[in-house]
Amino acid sequence: MVSRWTQQLLDEATALMSAHRYRSALERLLVVFDVYPDLPEARQLASALIYAGARTTSEAAPDEQLGTRQLFDTRLNAVFCACEAPGCGVSWVSAHHLLDGHRGGAMISNPMGGCCEDCGVTLCKRHARSAGHGLDCPRCGRQLDHAPAPNGRRQSAQTERLNKRLVHVIVLVEGKKPPSAEFMTGLCESVMPDVFEGSPRITGNHYRKFTADEGRTEAVFHAGAMESAYLTDDYDLRIYPGKQAGRRGRRWVIAKVFENRPKHIDPEHPSAGP
Ligand SMILES: [Zn+2]
Ligand SMILES: [Zn+2]
Structure with a gap:
């Protein structure tokens, strides 16, 4: 049984989807996923929404279309093949959920x-x-099921989102020069577009040489030096190392600092959540 709070969000998403307002519909579903990441009803609707949204973009206004920023949200990994x-x-979304029953x-x-x-x-x-x-099938020659159940996307370029408010993002790049504004914008766009949704503090800095753990130690140290409370239970600190594309790409490490309490709460089940 889904709660009334959940059902209302699902109903809103359904109505918005019929009106080709795909992005607004997805926003409602992501609130549901924040609290109930595995809810089958929400997964089914998200799957239908992405399938429709990706195929009929022309029917939606530009600010209601689904782009990479929305589609690579890690909360949607489970609906992808x-x-x-x-x-x-x-990765893609199959017609599996659209064909349920027939x-x-x-x-x-x-x-x-x-x-x-x-x-x-x-x-x-x-x-x-x-x-x-x-x-x-290239192995056995059998015809493939063209609408398989999602097996789940394991990788996404984007860093994980939590049902917690993002308050500060600290980017450290390896080398002698601090990251440029252009670099920071590009990194936010591709790896952590959630910075555009809230208004977290954003700090960019550099570090001459990362140690063996891809800069994780430096990132934690840096976060603690900026605000010692970030290392306490009041905050949830997540570290994501990565590297710019290309042979000469610089290594970077991101520290995402979340407030350590839920952002969305189901009022009927306040303790529900991942
Ligand atoms: Zn392939
Ligand atoms: Zn086979």
Whole structure:
């Protein structure tokens, strides 16, 4: 049984989706995921929303379309199918939830990928074998299920979001020079677009040479030096190391500082949450 608070958000999302207001609909669902990350009703609706939103962008106003910033939100990982070919990072949302109850015989035109029921492997279009009727399994030759259940995306370029308010983001880059404004903006856009939703403090700094743990130690030290309370239970400190693309790309490490209490609460079940 979903609570009334949850049902209202699901209903709003459904209505917004019918009006092609995809981004607003997704915002409602993300509030539900903040409190109930595994709720099947929300997953089903998110799946239908992304499937529709990605295919009928032209019907939505530009500020209601779903782009990479929305789609790579880690809270949506579970609704995505992900290719299991080694090194492949392709993920997509299948028509699985749209076809619930009336599967079998449903034709999916131009599927993004599929799943082999014999081998139990999910593959994108490029790693499957294309045949006249769609896609076949490259291992056993069986026709793939073109609307498989999501196997879950394991990787996203974006850092994790929590059901907690983001108050400060500290970026450390390795080297002699501090990060440029351009670098900081690019990093926020691709890796932590949640900074554009709230208004966290943003600090950029540099560190000559990271130690063996990819700069994690330096990031924690830096956060504690800026505000000693960040290392207490009042805050939740998360560290994400990474690297700029290319051979000469600089290494960076991000410290996301969250307030250590829930941002969204279901008033009927105040203690519910991940
Ligand atoms: Zn197979
Ligand atoms: Zn692939």
